[in-house]
Amino acid sequence: MTIRAVVFDFGGVLFDWNPHHLYRKLIADDRERQWFLDTICTQAWNTEQDAGRSLAEGTRILVEQHPHHEALIRAYYARWHEMLRGPLAEGVTILKALHQANMPLFGLTNWSAETFPYARANYPFLQYFRDIVVSGELQLIKPDAAIYHASLNQIRAHLPDIQPAEVVFIDDVAGNIDAAVALGWQGIHHVSAEHTAACLRELGVGF
Structure with a gap:
């Protein structure tokens, strides 16, 4: 056919597109950065926003769960364009x-x-x-x-x-x-x- x-x-x-493009600037240690993206700002969490949840809501939920990582969590969408290398x-x-x-x-x-x-x-x-x-x-x-x-x-x-x-x-x-x-x-x-x-x-x- x-x-x-x-x-x-x-x-x-x-x-x-890759979150590492941004987070290499924010977390110098490779193992620590990988842990953060595997455990906190995960692909599964990002997929919820891809499925229609607002960025603000997704960020709010994650900050409530992991308040000690608030600045790094908020950077995910505040600096999202830095993940899109081209x-x-x-x-x-x-x-x-x-x-x-x-x-x-x-x-x-x-x-x-x-x-x-x-x-x-x-x-x-x-x-x-x-x-x-x-x-x-x-x-x-x-x-x-x-x-x-x-x-x-x-x-x-x-x-x-x-x-x-x-x-x-x-x-x-x-x-x-x-x-x-x-x-x-x-x-x-x-x-x-x-x-x-x-x-x-x-x-x-x-x-």
């Missing part, structure tokens, strides 16, 4: 090539509704996407099936008769790909730009 739309995850595929050039190269080949492009990202406007304002390549599903805006989160249904509905606003098997999803988290494949989508686990490009070509996507 012909691929008629490509859906991109953002972090780890198109964006170099675009991943090789991933963006694939995106641009697909755009130039007139492939319909869509985004599906776990991202807070409050921080995503910064990306829109600062990264012009996001204009290549016909539409973007942002988890925090919908209060849905990958890998829940509901967010994939929302994405497919968004795609069908542009390509009304498209079928799940005609959509390929690129994500650096294997579980997110598994969820898409379970719904009938094609999936590429992004481990490198070279691998992703090769998989796209195996699916018949020319660019």
Whole structure:
């Protein structure tokens, strides 16, 4: 079946986002910094904000739980943009090539509704996407099936008769790909730009 739309995850595929980019400036010791990010400002906690909880509420809850770490906790969102080092050039190269080949492009990202406007304002390549599903805006989160249904509905606003098997999803988290494949989508686990490009070509996507 012909691929008629490509859906991109953002972090780890198109964006170099990592809390360590900020916290290396705040916690010099590698082991202490890793402990803080594994124990206090965890990915699971951040995901709650990506799923729609406000940054203020998420911060308030964590400060109440760990008052001795208040300054470091508050830095997470106060200086969030310092975690976003910039675009991943090789991933963006694939995106641009697909755009130039007139492939319909869509985004599906776990991202807070409050921080995503910064990306829109600062990264012009996001204009290549016909539409973007942002988890925090919908209060849905990958890998829940509901967010994939929302994405497919968004795609069908542009390509009304498209079928799940005609959509390929690129994500650096294997579980997110598994969820898409379970719904009938094609999936590429992004481990490198070279691998992703090769998989796209195996699916018949020319660019």
